[in-house]
Amino acid sequence: MNKWQSLQALRGFAALAVVAFHALAVERKYSGGDLLLPDFFILGQSGVDLFFVISGFVMVSVSTGRFGRSGETARFLWGRLSRIYPTYWFYFFLTLAVLLIKPAWVNSSQGAPVGLLSSFLLLPGDSPLVAVAWSLTHELWFYVVFALLLNFAEKWLLPSLLLWGAVVATANLLLATADLPAGLLIALHPFTLEFIAGALVAVFVTGEYAARFSPAMSIGALVLVAVAGFPLLHRFDLLDGFGLIRAGAVGILYGVLVLSLATLERAGRLVIPRFPSFLGDVSYTIYLSHVLVLSAIGRLWAMTDPAPASLLDNLLVCLLMLAAVVVYGWAGYRFVEAPVLRVAHQLRSRWFDRSR
Template sequence: MALFTRFPMAQVGSHRGLTPPAVAVHATSAAHSQILALDGIRGVAILLVLCYHLARSLAAEFDFVNRFHLLASFGWVGVDLFFVLSGFLITGILYDSKGHTHFFKNFYVRRALRIFPLYFSALFFLLLLRAVWPDLGLYGHASDVWLWLYLTNFVIAVHDYGAFGLMDHFWSLAIEEQFYMLWPFVVFSLSRRGAMFMALAMCIAAPLLRTAFALTQDNPAAIYVLSPMRMDSLAMGALLALAIRGGAEGMAPERLRLPAIWGGGLAVALLLLTILVTRNVSPHTLPMETYGFSLVAMAGAATIVLSMTTSLRHVFENGVLRWFGKYSYGLYVWHPILWMIIFHSDKARALRNGEGTAEMIASVLVAVLALLAFVMASWHLMESQFLKLKGRFQ
């Protein structure tokens, strides 16, 4: 996800051949500011996801929390925001390195150094957990082989949610990995304009696919987790990245400010109207499945533009948001694993010995502290060590 992508500083917000020496320092400063803002957007995305899953866990175990559950139930849009960020950041990296020596090798090795250590560490943790706690009851019924192959989303589409238990959330990582496997070839093979047409076609095709599937099949999980159904979010980010590049053919981000304000505002307004009419914030309503995901993607792309061109960037440059953005990949990978154990295992329920406010507060504290400890240890002891190797593959 965009959980784990950083933009090369000198490449954000500039166009090839359009940055004269006199403004090079200003361009670098602006790029640095935009990196901070994008980290903040990433932080907002992971906080939405954390609130969503925390509310679901608490509502399942503490009945009185259900009245507050609705407030966090729209947090699923955090994953969609990650998709838009990934499309934007990855496409920018690919386009800016197009024509460089070892284009594919450098991209895939750098992605592997960022993604694989944590991902496969979580899978080894699952193997260890099965060995020491075989009766946990949270493992799901599908073979772990699909986790190792990044095909989680296809299995969930066939067998529904719960197929992988506490690893179900890896469906979104599978979508991202499938995007990484295919999209570099599109950017490499096509011109900037051709890649933009491809991204635009994906933005149009995805809601049409979802609509056809929703009207003919009764499988909301497939609509939510299959890559062809969700490609508009990634493509929306990709389209934006290509639009602001290309030298004289490209558009300065400032020229997109007004379209972003109107387009993003319209998308948010239609989403709110949809929620008011359906009285449901679930991603599994027909309006959300057909056009709602595309509206979320539009709002996400608009947020990226506005974070680069307006004072909104100061909101996303907030240190707390950027901190969560920095650790967002680890937070995403570990939080359902740890929280399902803490909230839903039989031993945890026995230890709580009640469903009152005190038990809930204690459970939340344990859940949050355990997550932060895992994530920070993972970053400092493992992830950052692998990231030091990325400089060899520029």
């Protein structure tokens, strides 16, 4: 299977989780003191970790049968880079316009210099202009390494992934990675282990042993993730920082989640409603645009003189933030992202598929 509807819906969940995390920050900044959103929403930051796990799974599942084929590396990189850059550049220039007009409105909480060239190219370095773009730098690193793996026979994928993970884990145990140059910091970052976790799940799901993981086991694992996994993340602050503990705990948790959903879908036991699939379709646009949308609503909220003695304005603003993020996600996807993807797919067919 190359199209996993369950994981597409999970992408939408990951995007809304990140939105919830940032909505929590907006409420704390602009509400006037009273708070409606629960602290549990802080787990929403792990939506980025979920994106990494899903990405690792998808990279393996769409590449099955393509390892070692001539021209596959170039085809893969075109597909990934055309998926990331053009839509991102739209929000890069949109944020740049805001920066030029109202500098205090852009990344005012980061307290670090913004590198325009590194932001444009998504290179390691200074703080990105688009606040959430730091995760795209990690994604690009994953793609580069995986593109190299495509040059070898598929039988080498599993040992290569295990070796890659061992190198990253060992480096983080033995070295002070925070002191490394920006490029090495990305290459050895623990987030890489989450991508590898997703890739290993895909190797298992597409392999001969997947049938041993029954639908009943999948459902049991989903229940365990819901009733124990997320509460434990919150209880022990396992999302504090970006080290091995976070990558290990969240990588395992979301690896089990992806494994369970993919297994159920492959067994025909899972039907995804249209709305979650829609959220998955627009998840990249939501992810790139939601900080701008939430910030605009937060500043408007502050201008209305929020009532600290009433939660009614909090409720209305929170509903408005959710609606605005989803509605803009649909509009941005339809009029920006989808046309770009159509052109990219047409060019890929013309340049790579026909030549093959």
